[in-house]
Amino acid sequence: xxxxxxxxxxxxxxxxxxxxxxxxxxxxxxxxxxxxxxxxxxxxxxxxxxxxxxxxxxxxxxxxxxxxxxxxxxxxxxxxxxxxxxxxxxxxxxxxxxxxxxxxxxxxxxxxxxxxxxxxxxxxxxxxxxxxxxxxxxxxxxxxxxxxxxxxxxxxxxxxxxxxxxxxxx
Numbered sequence: 001x002x003x004x005x006x007x008x009x010x011x012x013x014x015x016x017x018x019x020x021x022x023x024x025x026x027x028x029x030x031x032x033x034x035x036x037x038x039x040x041x042x043x044x045x046x047x048x049x050x051x052x053x054x055x056x057x058x059x060x061x062x063x064x065x066x067x068x069x070x071x072x073x074x075x076x077x078x079x080x081x082x083x084x085x086x087x088x089x090x091x092x093x094x095x096x097x098x099x100x101x102x103x104x105x106x107x108x109x110x111x112x113x114x115x116x117x118x119x120x121x122x123x124x125x126x127x128x129x130x131x132x133x134x135x136x137x138x139x140x141x142x143x144x145x146x147x148x149x150x151x152x153x154x155x156x157x158x159x160x161x162x163x164x165x166x167x168x169x170x
Contacts, residue, residue, distance in 0.1 A: 012052050015061045016045055023069050026133035030073045032113065040076055044069040062135050063142030069133075070125065070143060115165035119158050126154035127162070 023044055027037035044065045051058060058064040116124055129140040130151070141151040 011057065012049065015057075016048065019048075019062065019065050020045060022134040023065055026066065026128055027069055027073050029128050029132040030070075031077055032109075036076050037073075040069055040072045043072055060139050060142055062139040066129055066133055066135055066139065067143040070129075111166065115162050118165055119161055123154045123158040123161070126151050127158035130155050131159075 020041065024037055024041040027040040027044075028034055031037050031040065047068050048058075048061060048065050051064065052061075116128075119127070125144060126140060126146075129135045129143060130137060133140075135143065137148050137151045137155070140155075141148045144151065146154075
């Protein structure tokens with residue numbers, strides 16, 4: 001059915017289909033803004049497509065995509081911090097969902113976000129990549145530029161601290 005290279009396209013499509021929801025969850029957890037998270041996820045996956053087509057599959061597609069998503073989410077968060085004061089100054093307002101539908105979710109999200117904010121940025125990145133992004137510790141290590149044991153330590157430390165902050169003691 002397909003000519004030479006069609007298995008590469010299938011592998012690329014399968015890889016993207018598997019990574020897309022995970023990188024989107026990671027970006028959303030990192031940014032707290034679904035639209036911005038979708039942009040970051042799309043840009044990260046598009047970079048994978050370009051790299052795959054230009055030079056072949058990277059050693060770890062997961063590490064490649066999540067490293068890009070991490071950098072782009074950081075830039076997006078920085079740009080948003082600059083834009084919010086401008087929006088407030090000029091009276092722009094975002095559409096707000098109905099309070100009835102989101103009150104419990106908002107409270108829980110605020111509780112978890114607050115607990116995550118109290119972690120060190122290094123521990124927070126590691127746990128978001130592993131717990132939310134679904135990366136293996138090896139791929140998270142590659143994305144963060146750390147050893148596998150360092151990522152394991154950071155994730156363990158983050159889980160312990162989050163459990164204490166959220167009152168979820170075993």
